Amino acid sequence: MTTTATPAFDQQGTQNDEARVDAALRSFVREFGVTAALHMESCVRCGLCADACHFYRTTGDAKYTPVYKLEPLRRAYLREASPFAPLIRALGLVKKPGIDVLQQWQELIFDSCTMCGRCTTACPMGIDIAELVKEARHGMFKAGLVPERLALMGRTARQWGSTATPGEDLPDILAEVAAAHGVDIPCNLERADILVTAAPAELGEHTKALADAAKILNRTGARWTMHQAGFDASNVGFNNGDLELQETLTRALIDTALKIGARTLLLPECGHAYGAARWEAAKWYGRALPVRIIHMTEFLDEELAAGRIRVRRIGETATFHDPCQIVRRGGLEAAARRVLAALGFELIELQDHGVTGYCCGGGGGVVSNQRATPLRHRVFELKKQQVEATGAKRFVTSCGQCRITFEMGAKHAHWDKPTESLLELVADNLTD
Amino acid sequence: MTLLELARGPGLTFALAVFVLGTLWRLVGVLRLPRLRDLSPAREAAPSALIAVVRANLRAMWPRPAYAPFTLWVTINGYVFHIGLALVFFGYAPHISFIRRILGFGWPALPDIVMVVAASATLIAMLMALATRLTDPVRKKISSADDFISWTVTFLPLFTGMAVMGEPSAAILARSHVVYGGPLAMHLLSLELLLVWFPFGKLMHALLFAFSRGATGLRFSHRGVEA
Numbered sequence: 001m002t003t004t005a006t007p008a009f010d011q012q013g014t015q016n017d018e019a020r021v022d023a024a025l026r027s028f029v030r031e032f033g034v035t036a037a038l039h040m041e042s043c044v045r046c047g048l049c050a051d052a053c054h055f056y057r058t059t060g061d062a063k064y065t066p067v068y069k070l071e072p073l074r075r076a077y078l079r080e081a082s083p084f085a086p087l088i089r090a091l092g093l094v095k096k097p098g099i100d101v102l103q104q105w106q107e108l109i110f111d112s113c114t115m116c117g118r119c120t121t122a123c124p125m126g127i128d129i130a131e132l133v134k135e136a137r138h139g140m141f142k143a144g145l146v147p148e149r150l151a152l153m154g155r156t157a158r159q160w161g162s163t164a165t166p167g168e169d170l171p172d173i174l175a176e177v178a179a180a181h182g183v184d185i186p187c188n189l190e191r192a193d194i195l196v197t198a199a200p201a202e203l204g205e206h207t208k209a210l211a212d213a214a215k216i217l218n219r220t221g222a223r224w225t226m227h228q229a230g231f232d233a234s235n236v237g238f239n240n241g242d243l244e245l246q247e248t249l250t251r252a253l254i255d256t257a258l259k260i261g262a263r264t265l266l267l268p269e270c271g272h273a274y275g276a277a278r279w280e281a282a283k284w285y286g287r288a289l290p291v292r293i294i295h296m297t298e299f300l301d302e303e304l305a306a307g308r309i310r311v312r313r314i315g316e317t318a319t320f321h322d323p324c325q326i327v328r329r330g331g332l333e334a335a336a337r338r339v340l341a342a343l344g345f346e347l348i349e350l351q352d353h354g355v356t357g358y359c360c361g362g363g364g365g366v367v368s369n370q371r372a373t374p375l376r377h378r379v380f381e382l383k384k385q386q387v388e389a390t391g392a393k394r395f396v397t398s399c400g401q402c403r404i405t406f407e408m409g410a411k412h413a414h415w416d417k418p419t420e421s422l423l424e425l426v427a428d429n430l431t432d
Numbered sequence: 433m434t435l436l437e438l439a440r441g442p443g444l445t446f447a448l449a450v451f452v453l454g455t456l457w458r459l460v461g462v463l464r465l466p467r468l469r470d471l472s473p474a475r476e477a478a479p480s481a482l483i484a485v486v487r488a489n490l491r492a493m494w495p496r497p498a499y500a501p502f503t504l505w506v507t508i509n510g511y512v513f514h515i516g517l518a519l520v521f522f523g524y525a526p527h528i529s530f531i532r533r534i535l536g537f538g539w540p541a542l543p544d545i546v547m548v549v550a551a552s553a554t555l556i557a558m559l560m561a562l563a564t565r566l567t568d569p570v571r572k573k574i575s576s577a578d579d580f581i582s583w584t585v586t587f588l589p590l591f592t593g594m595a596v597m598g599e600p601s602a603a604i605l606a607r608s609h610v611v612y613g614g615p616l617a618m619h620l621l622s623l624e625l626l627l628v629w630f631p632f633g634k635l636m637h638a639l640l641f642a643f644s645r646g647a648t649g650l651r652f653s654h655r656g657v658e659a
Binding site for chain 1: 655657
């Protein structure tokens with residue numbers, strides 16, 4: 001076992017400890033619908049989730065056992081929401097989680113869980129631990145116990161509607177990207193069929209991805225636009241447990257799409273954007289949405305299948321990293337492989353791929369949480385070994401956050417293999 | 433009232449009452465909680481809810497190949513004592529006779545030799561499970577009192593049962609009176625302890641597993657994930 005240092009916790013706001021605990025517990029208890037309760041009730045503590053977790057696998061530290069990360073939530077459930085809660089409270093059978101427990105668990109809930117859900121697929125009881133960790137984050141946010149970097153991103157997104165830039169700056173940024181890459185990027189059109197969104201990195205260090213998306217969209221002949229009222233799809237509220245922010249950011253996208261008459265909301269190469277919008281947007285509206293929400297990979301797959309775009313065959317070997325929210329929790333395993341096949345790649349799968357692929361180590365906001373950097377680097381080593389074992393010439397993925405995580409890991413490990421974007425590969429190889 | 437009379441009479445009635453009422457209370461208590469409908473459009477060609485639930489239940493019966501190197505031993509050991517317990521409880525002739533007295537119906541018994549093998553394998557597997565829980569850092573970290581109580585109340589009926597398995601089941605059933613009253617009373621009381629604990633601890637997974645797996649199966653199949 002490798003002992004890992006326990007980082008300090010962060011806290012926000014001025015509420016006292018008692019108020020923090022009460023806020024967390026109230027939120028925890030609100031989360032318990034029938035599915036969450038069934039999952040809390042069914043654990044037999046077999047520990048099989050541990051070996052599925054990249055943080056446990058790479059450190060050997062038992063505290064990273066996924067189900068252990070749920071301990072405060074479990075205690076809250078047993079004391080406040082379980083069928084025997086009155087009995088448990090009356091007999092004092094389960095201790096109420098105190099501020100010390102919540103502070104201690106911040107690292108386990110935020111730094112060492114990417115909500116990738118690999119543990120879910122290893123659990124013999126089918127417990128969706130990743131979803132429960134997400135629910136635990138809601139309580140931690142209410143208690144003001146979120147890693148400061150995520151809290152800062154949340155404050156920025158509340159003010160700007162994006163962690164990258166205020167909406168009013170978007171037209172200028174897009175104009176600069178368009179000029180730099182020689183591509184037309186429509187912005188703020190009053191009517192369009194497709195509302196195109198971006199990940200924050202695409203407005204900064206990954207502008208090529210944005211320009212490439214524009215290049216492909218223009219080639220399809222679609223009527224599309226980006227819009228300053230709703231453009232950032234990476235939902236920081238989804239990651240930091242801020243449900244109100246998650247709703248606000250989601251509504252900004254959907255409302256903008258509806259306002260311009262868009263039938264499709266196109267998400268960027270971002271995993272959590274897909275999780276937050278594709279599967280959770282409808283709950284804020286209380287009904288099925290009149291807008292189709294699709295990921296960039298789905299879009300590429302559909303456009304290639306329909307013959308609206310064509311690509312040159314590259315004819316090299318490649319391996320592919322499956323982004324967790326898009327594949328394991330999103331169901332798009334086959335789409336990316338069809339795009340890779342269209343590009344003429346000979347795909348050499350990672351030892352662990354598809355539904356059981358290892359996370360990049362940066363999901364769930366961990367990539368933005370500088371406190372978790374040493375843990376991320378350990379996970380990177382695992383992925384690096386698997387990539388090298390394939391012997392593939394190219395390393396491709398379809399999530400910008402995964403790509404950033406790998407780029408950071410590669411820099412630290414002095415690894416010279418670039419992580420390539422599926423979108424950019426398609427754009428670079430467009431043919432008539 | 434002898435100990436055996438207590439075990440066969442009021443003890444059994446009490447244990448069965450706690451078992452039935454407690455189990456119903458816990459099941460209903462969970463299943464009555466709000467069901468949050470997933471309003472997102474399902475993936476094209478997502479299977480029906482029934483297929484999703486059945487598939488998820490079957491899928492979780494064996495670890496995926498990616499996890500097998502780490503989970504196979506625990507899985508196989510678990511199957512040994514689960515199957516062993518089922519064979520012993522439902523296949524041993526005196527148990528079937530006991531159930532027939534309560535429910536009014538029974539079924540053919542398995543040969544005694546099968547019982548001896550099943551009980552021995554179960555005993556060993558349970559001891560190995562306990563050893564793992566006491567020594568493995570992950571299991572130590574996540575274990576609670578429930579784990580040890582549940583293990584004990586499962587082990588005791590097996591252990592006390594083996595103590596009264598001294599002669600062929602046909603000979604036991606042929607007699608009109610009980611020879612080993614004390615040991616049999618202990619065996620029955622240990623079973624009653626299991627029944628009383630069942631609704632309160634993790635033994636409930638015997639019923640909850642299907643719901644738990646099914647719930648995740650519904651979520652994943654809606655998304656087009658082959659979970």
